[in-house]
Amino acid sequence: MAENSEKRPTLRSLAEITGLGISTVSQALRDSPDIALETRKRVRLAAQQAGYRPNRAGVRLRTGKSNVITLVLNPQDGNSGGFSNQDGSSGFFANIVYGISDALANTSYHLVVTPYSLSDPMAPVRYIVETNSADGVIISRTQPDDPRIRYMVENNMPFATHGRTNMGIEHAYFDYDNAAFAREAVRRLSQRGRKRVALFCPPPMLTYYLHTLQGFERGLAETGLTGFTVSTVSSDSGLEGLRAAGLELAHRRDAPDAVICTSASMVQPLILGLGNGNMEIGQDYDMVAKPISNLITLVQPKVIGIDEDFRKAGRELAKMVVARIEGTPPETLQVLDSPC
DSSP, rough: OOOHHHHHHHHHHHHHHHHOOOOHHHHHHHHTTTSSSHHHHHHHHHHHHHHHOOOOHHHHHHSSSOOEEEEEEEEGGGGGSSSGGGTTTTHHHHHHHHHHHHHHHHSSOOEEEEOOOOOOOOHHHHHHHHTOOOOOEEEEEOOOOOOHHHHHTTTTOOOOEESSOOOSSOOEEEEOOOHHHHHHHHHHHHTOOEEEEEEEEOOOOSSHHHHHHHHHHHHHHHHHHHEEEESSSSSSHHHHHHHHHHHHHSSTTOOOEEESSGGGGGHHHHHHHHHHOHHHHHTTTEEEEESSOHHHHHOOOOSOOOOOOHHHHHHHHHHHHHHHHTTTTTGGSEEEEOOO
Protein backbone atom coordinates (compact mmCIF):
# COMPACT_ATOMS: atom_id res chain seq x y z
CA MET A 1 0.00 0.00 0.00
CA ALA A 2 2.81 2.43 0.92
CA GLU A 3 4.70 1.60 -2.28
CA ASN A 4 1.63 2.37 -4.42
CA SER A 5 0.99 5.69 -2.66
CA GLU A 6 4.63 6.75 -3.28
CA LYS A 7 4.14 6.21 -7.01
CA ARG A 8 0.86 8.10 -7.15
CA PRO A 9 1.27 11.33 -9.17
CA THR A 10 1.31 14.50 -7.08
CA LEU A 11 1.29 18.22 -7.76
CA ARG A 12 5.06 18.16 -7.34
CA SER A 13 5.54 15.41 -9.92
CA LEU A 14 3.22 17.24 -12.35
CA ALA A 15 5.31 20.37 -11.84
CA GLU A 16 8.43 18.40 -12.70
CA ILE A 17 6.78 16.91 -15.82
CA THR A 18 5.53 20.27 -17.11
CA GLY A 19 8.43 22.42 -15.93
CA LEU A 20 6.02 24.71 -14.11
CA GLY A 21 5.78 25.77 -10.49
CA ILE A 22 3.61 23.81 -8.08
CA SER A 23 1.36 26.84 -7.54
CA THR A 24 0.87 27.26 -11.30
CA VAL A 25 0.00 23.57 -11.70
CA SER A 26 -2.47 23.76 -8.82
CA GLN A 27 -4.21 26.83 -10.26
CA ALA A 28 -4.28 25.30 -13.74
CA LEU A 29 -6.00 22.17 -12.42
CA ARG A 30 -8.56 24.43 -10.73
CA ASP A 31 -9.11 26.10 -14.12
CA SER A 32 -8.09 29.47 -12.72
CA PRO A 33 -8.51 32.34 -15.22
CA ASP A 34 -5.21 33.73 -13.91
CA ILE A 35 -3.44 30.96 -15.83
CA ALA A 36 -3.25 31.08 -19.62
CA LEU A 37 -5.66 28.74 -21.40
CA GLU A 38 -2.88 26.90 -23.25
CA THR A 39 -1.06 26.33 -19.97
CA ARG A 40 -4.22 24.95 -18.36
CA LYS A 41 -4.70 22.58 -21.29
CA ARG A 42 -1.06 21.43 -21.06
CA VAL A 43 -1.33 20.76 -17.34
CA ARG A 44 -4.65 18.88 -17.68
CA LEU A 45 -3.18 16.74 -20.45
CA ALA A 46 -0.14 15.92 -18.33
CA ALA A 47 -2.39 15.09 -15.37
CA GLN A 48 -4.53 12.80 -17.53
CA GLN A 49 -1.51 10.99 -18.98
CA ALA A 50 0.08 10.57 -15.55
CA GLY A 51 -3.15 9.34 -13.96
CA TYR A 52 -3.25 12.19 -11.46
CA ARG A 53 -6.25 12.34 -9.12
CA PRO A 54 -6.70 15.24 -6.68
CA ASN A 55 -7.12 14.51 -3.00
CA ARG A 56 -10.80 15.38 -2.64
CA ALA A 57 -10.63 15.65 1.13
CA GLY A 58 -7.75 18.11 0.84
CA VAL A 59 -9.56 20.15 -1.80
CA ARG A 60 -12.64 20.35 0.38
CA LEU A 61 -10.62 21.46 3.41
CA ARG A 62 -8.88 24.19 1.42
CA THR A 63 -11.83 25.50 -0.57
CA GLY A 64 -15.01 24.30 1.13
CA LYS A 65 -16.00 22.73 -2.21
CA SER A 66 -16.49 19.10 -3.10
CA ASN A 67 -15.97 19.58 -6.86
CA VAL A 68 -18.88 17.18 -7.30
CA ILE A 69 -21.97 17.58 -9.47
CA THR A 70 -24.66 15.07 -8.51
CA LEU A 71 -27.18 13.78 -11.03
CA VAL A 72 -30.24 12.46 -9.21
CA LEU A 73 -32.06 9.91 -11.36
CA ASN A 74 -34.50 7.10 -10.86
CA PRO A 75 -33.41 3.79 -12.44
CA GLN A 76 -36.77 3.83 -14.28
CA ASP A 77 -35.30 6.59 -16.42
CA GLY A 78 -33.00 4.05 -18.01
CA ASN A 79 -35.90 2.41 -19.84
CA SER A 80 -36.39 5.04 -22.52
CA GLY A 81 -34.74 3.11 -25.30
CA GLY A 82 -34.03 -0.44 -24.27
CA PHE A 83 -30.86 -0.86 -26.34
CA SER A 84 -27.17 -0.21 -25.87
CA ASN A 85 -25.80 3.25 -26.49
CA GLN A 86 -23.53 1.97 -29.28
CA ASP A 87 -26.67 1.04 -31.20
CA GLY A 88 -27.77 4.66 -31.35
CA SER A 89 -29.93 4.28 -28.29
CA SER A 90 -32.54 6.84 -27.34
CA GLY A 91 -32.06 5.78 -23.70
CA PHE A 92 -32.37 8.74 -21.34
CA PHE A 93 -30.13 7.47 -18.54
CA ALA A 94 -27.07 6.58 -20.62
CA ASN A 95 -27.19 9.57 -22.93
CA ILE A 96 -27.77 12.23 -20.31
CA VAL A 97 -24.83 10.83 -18.30
CA TYR A 98 -22.65 10.89 -21.43
CA GLY A 99 -23.69 14.47 -22.14
CA ILE A 100 -22.96 15.70 -18.62
CA SER A 101 -19.62 13.89 -18.57
CA ASP A 102 -18.66 15.49 -21.89
CA ALA A 103 -19.39 18.97 -20.56
CA LEU A 104 -17.52 18.41 -17.29
CA ALA A 105 -14.48 16.79 -18.90
CA ASN A 106 -12.37 19.96 -18.94
CA THR A 107 -13.52 21.35 -15.62
CA SER A 108 -12.58 20.66 -12.01
CA TYR A 109 -15.93 18.93 -11.42
CA HIS A 110 -16.69 15.25 -11.61
CA LEU A 111 -20.06 13.55 -11.84
CA VAL A 112 -21.73 11.36 -9.23
CA VAL A 113 -25.00 9.62 -10.15
CA THR A 114 -27.37 9.15 -7.22
CA PRO A 115 -30.32 6.77 -7.73
CA TYR A 116 -33.57 7.17 -5.83
CA SER A 117 -36.93 5.53 -5.40
CA LEU A 118 -40.04 7.11 -6.89
CA SER A 119 -41.67 6.61 -3.50
CA ASP A 120 -39.42 9.26 -1.91
CA PRO A 121 -37.80 11.61 -4.47
CA MET A 122 -36.93 14.11 -1.70
CA ALA A 123 -34.59 11.72 0.13
CA PRO A 124 -31.45 12.04 -2.04
CA VAL A 125 -31.82 15.81 -2.44
CA ARG A 126 -32.21 16.28 1.30
CA TYR A 127 -29.15 14.10 1.94
CA ILE A 128 -26.99 16.02 -0.56
CA VAL A 129 -27.95 19.37 0.95
CA GLU A 130 -27.61 18.28 4.58
CA THR A 131 -24.20 16.63 4.06
CA ASN A 132 -22.91 19.26 1.62
CA SER A 133 -21.76 16.34 -0.54
CA ALA A 134 -22.07 18.21 -3.86
CA ASP A 135 -21.57 21.73 -5.16
CA GLY A 136 -24.50 21.42 -7.56
CA VAL A 137 -27.40 19.11 -8.38
CA ILE A 138 -29.20 18.06 -11.56
CA ILE A 139 -32.68 16.53 -11.32
CA SER A 140 -35.31 15.31 -13.78
CA ARG A 141 -38.99 14.31 -13.70
CA THR A 142 -40.09 17.77 -12.59
CA GLN A 143 -43.57 18.34 -11.23
CA PRO A 144 -45.68 21.51 -11.60
CA ASP A 145 -45.09 22.23 -7.90
CA ASP A 146 -41.87 20.40 -7.11
CA PRO A 147 -40.84 20.19 -3.43
CA ARG A 148 -37.24 19.36 -4.38
CA ILE A 149 -36.86 22.67 -6.16
CA ARG A 150 -38.40 24.66 -3.32
CA TYR A 151 -36.09 22.91 -0.85
CA MET A 152 -32.92 23.59 -2.87
CA VAL A 153 -33.84 27.24 -3.40
CA GLU A 154 -34.49 27.67 0.32
CA ASN A 155 -31.12 26.08 1.12
CA ASN A 156 -29.11 27.93 -1.56
CA MET A 157 -28.08 24.78 -3.40
CA PRO A 158 -27.16 25.47 -7.06
CA PHE A 159 -29.14 23.21 -9.38
CA ALA A 160 -30.55 22.73 -12.85
CA THR A 161 -33.53 20.67 -13.92
CA HIS A 162 -34.48 18.59 -16.92
CA GLY A 163 -37.98 19.96 -17.21
CA ARG A 164 -39.95 22.99 -16.08
CA THR A 165 -42.34 23.79 -13.23
CA ASN A 166 -45.31 26.10 -12.62
CA MET A 167 -44.11 27.30 -9.21
CA GLY A 168 -43.34 30.93 -9.97
CA ILE A 169 -39.74 30.26 -8.91
CA GLU A 170 -37.01 31.14 -11.39
CA HIS A 171 -34.63 28.22 -11.84
CA ALA A 172 -32.19 26.92 -14.45
CA TYR A 173 -33.71 24.32 -16.75
CA PHE A 174 -33.34 22.52 -20.05
CA ASP A 175 -36.64 21.24 -21.34
CA TYR A 176 -37.93 19.61 -24.50
CA ASP A 177 -40.99 21.25 -26.04
CA ASN A 178 -43.43 18.37 -25.59
CA ALA A 179 -46.37 20.54 -26.65
CA ALA A 180 -44.67 21.13 -29.99
CA PHE A 181 -43.90 17.40 -30.24
CA ALA A 182 -47.54 16.35 -29.74
CA ARG A 183 -48.78 19.00 -32.14
CA GLU A 184 -46.27 17.94 -34.79
CA ALA A 185 -47.11 14.27 -34.27
CA VAL A 186 -50.80 14.94 -34.93
CA ARG A 187 -49.91 16.98 -38.02
CA ARG A 188 -47.80 14.15 -39.48
CA LEU A 189 -50.56 11.62 -38.84
CA SER A 190 -53.07 13.91 -40.54
CA GLN A 191 -50.79 14.12 -43.57
CA ARG A 192 -50.96 10.34 -43.80
CA GLY A 193 -54.75 10.42 -43.90
CA ARG A 194 -55.34 9.19 -40.36
CA LYS A 195 -58.52 10.27 -38.57
CA ARG A 196 -58.54 9.08 -34.94
CA VAL A 197 -55.51 9.31 -32.64
CA ALA A 198 -54.71 7.59 -29.34
CA LEU A 199 -52.16 9.39 -27.15
CA PHE A 200 -50.07 7.37 -24.68
CA CYS A 201 -48.99 9.89 -22.05
CA PRO A 202 -46.23 10.49 -19.53
CA PRO A 203 -47.07 9.99 -15.83
CA PRO A 204 -49.80 12.55 -14.98
CA MET A 205 -47.93 14.02 -12.00
CA LEU A 206 -45.12 15.37 -14.23
CA THR A 207 -45.15 18.83 -15.78
CA TYR A 208 -44.55 17.60 -19.30
CA TYR A 209 -47.78 15.59 -19.12
CA LEU A 210 -49.64 18.93 -19.13
CA HIS A 211 -47.51 20.28 -21.98
CA THR A 212 -48.13 17.13 -24.03
CA LEU A 213 -51.90 17.37 -23.57
CA GLN A 214 -51.89 21.04 -24.58
CA GLY A 215 -50.03 20.26 -27.80
CA PHE A 216 -52.23 17.25 -28.54
CA GLU A 217 -55.43 19.24 -28.16
CA ARG A 218 -54.09 22.04 -30.31
CA GLY A 219 -53.01 19.58 -32.99
CA LEU A 220 -56.46 18.00 -33.08
CA ALA A 221 -58.11 21.42 -33.35
CA GLU A 222 -55.83 22.48 -36.20
CA THR A 223 -56.19 19.29 -38.24
CA GLY A 224 -59.81 18.36 -37.51
CA LEU A 225 -58.78 14.89 -36.30
CA THR A 226 -60.46 13.27 -33.32
CA GLY A 227 -58.51 11.66 -30.51
CA PHE A 228 -58.29 10.54 -26.91
CA THR A 229 -55.71 9.84 -24.22
CA VAL A 230 -55.09 6.36 -22.83
CA SER A 231 -55.26 6.80 -19.06
CA THR A 232 -54.72 3.19 -17.93
CA VAL A 233 -50.96 3.19 -18.59
CA SER A 234 -48.09 5.68 -18.88
CA SER A 235 -44.43 5.68 -19.89
CA ASP A 236 -43.69 4.31 -16.39
CA SER A 237 -45.81 1.21 -16.98
CA GLY A 238 -44.17 -2.18 -17.44
CA LEU A 239 -43.88 -3.98 -20.75
CA GLU A 240 -46.75 -6.37 -20.05
CA GLY A 241 -49.06 -3.54 -19.02
CA LEU A 242 -48.30 -1.68 -22.23
CA ARG A 243 -48.78 -4.82 -24.35
CA ALA A 244 -52.14 -5.42 -22.71
CA ALA A 245 -53.12 -1.80 -23.34
CA GLY A 246 -52.27 -2.22 -27.02
CA LEU A 247 -54.40 -5.35 -27.23
CA GLU A 248 -57.32 -3.63 -25.51
CA LEU A 249 -56.99 -0.69 -27.90
CA ALA A 250 -57.22 -3.01 -30.91
CA HIS A 251 -60.46 -4.52 -29.59
CA ARG A 252 -62.21 -1.20 -29.04
CA ARG A 253 -65.23 -0.53 -31.23
CA ASP A 254 -63.77 2.94 -31.92
CA ALA A 255 -60.19 1.69 -32.33
CA PRO A 256 -57.82 4.44 -33.50
CA ASP A 257 -55.95 4.43 -36.76
CA ALA A 258 -53.04 6.40 -35.24
CA VAL A 259 -50.97 6.19 -32.05
CA ILE A 260 -48.61 8.70 -30.40
CA CYS A 261 -46.00 7.43 -27.91
CA THR A 262 -44.34 9.94 -25.58
CA SER A 263 -41.52 7.50 -24.77
CA ALA A 264 -39.58 5.03 -26.88
CA SER A 265 -40.13 2.44 -24.15
CA MET A 266 -43.75 2.19 -25.29
CA VAL A 267 -43.07 1.36 -28.93
CA GLN A 268 -42.32 -2.37 -28.94
CA PRO A 269 -44.92 -3.56 -26.38
CA LEU A 270 -47.67 -1.46 -27.99
CA ILE A 271 -46.87 -2.78 -31.47
CA LEU A 272 -46.91 -6.30 -30.03
CA GLY A 273 -50.26 -5.76 -28.29
CA LEU A 274 -51.87 -4.14 -31.30
CA GLY A 275 -50.51 -6.99 -33.43
CA ASN A 276 -52.08 -9.51 -31.04
CA GLY A 277 -55.35 -7.73 -31.84
CA ASN A 278 -54.72 -8.11 -35.59
CA MET A 279 -53.76 -4.49 -36.20
CA GLU A 280 -50.72 -4.05 -38.42
CA ILE A 281 -48.53 -0.95 -38.24
CA GLY A 282 -48.40 0.98 -41.50
CA GLN A 283 -51.62 -0.59 -42.67
CA ASP A 284 -54.26 -0.39 -39.93
CA TYR A 285 -52.54 2.42 -38.05
CA ASP A 286 -49.49 4.69 -38.01
CA MET A 287 -47.36 5.37 -34.94
CA VAL A 288 -45.32 8.44 -33.98
CA ALA A 289 -42.80 8.15 -31.14
CA LYS A 290 -39.95 10.07 -29.58
CA PRO A 291 -37.14 9.47 -29.49
CA ILE A 292 -36.38 6.20 -31.26
CA SER A 293 -33.03 4.44 -31.54
CA ASN A 294 -31.32 3.30 -34.72
CA LEU A 295 -32.14 -0.26 -33.73
CA ILE A 296 -35.86 0.43 -33.38
CA THR A 297 -35.71 2.15 -36.77
CA LEU A 298 -34.12 -0.99 -38.20
CA VAL A 299 -36.55 -3.42 -36.54
CA GLN A 300 -39.67 -1.25 -36.90
CA PRO A 301 -39.00 1.00 -39.91
CA LYS A 302 -42.66 2.07 -40.13
CA VAL A 303 -42.53 3.94 -36.82
CA ILE A 304 -42.43 7.70 -37.44
CA GLY A 305 -39.67 9.10 -35.25
CA ILE A 306 -39.31 12.64 -33.90
CA ASP A 307 -35.95 13.40 -32.34
CA GLU A 308 -35.14 14.31 -28.73
CA ASP A 309 -31.43 14.74 -27.99
CA PHE A 310 -30.70 13.55 -24.44
CA ARG A 311 -26.95 14.05 -24.84
CA LYS A 312 -27.55 17.68 -25.71
CA ALA A 313 -29.75 17.97 -22.63
CA GLY A 314 -26.96 16.53 -20.47
CA ARG A 315 -24.34 18.90 -21.88
CA GLU A 316 -26.54 21.95 -21.39
CA LEU A 317 -27.59 20.96 -17.88
CA ALA A 318 -23.96 20.49 -16.84
CA LYS A 319 -23.05 23.94 -18.16
CA MET A 320 -26.05 25.44 -16.38
CA VAL A 321 -25.30 23.98 -12.98
CA VAL A 322 -21.65 25.08 -13.19
CA ALA A 323 -22.85 28.56 -14.14
CA ARG A 324 -25.22 28.56 -11.14
CA ILE A 325 -22.32 27.59 -8.85
CA GLU A 326 -20.45 30.58 -10.24
CA GLY A 327 -23.40 32.87 -9.53
CA THR A 328 -25.10 33.27 -12.92
CA PRO A 329 -28.77 34.27 -12.43
CA PRO A 330 -31.12 31.31 -13.04
CA GLU A 331 -33.47 33.26 -15.32
CA THR A 332 -30.62 33.52 -17.88
CA LEU A 333 -30.16 29.73 -17.87
CA GLN A 334 -33.44 28.46 -19.35
CA VAL A 335 -33.64 26.55 -22.62
CA LEU A 336 -36.72 25.11 -24.36
CA ASP A 337 -35.50 22.75 -27.09
CA SER A 338 -37.70 22.44 -30.17
CA PRO A 339 -38.37 19.09 -31.87
CA CYS A 340 -38.62 20.72 -35.28
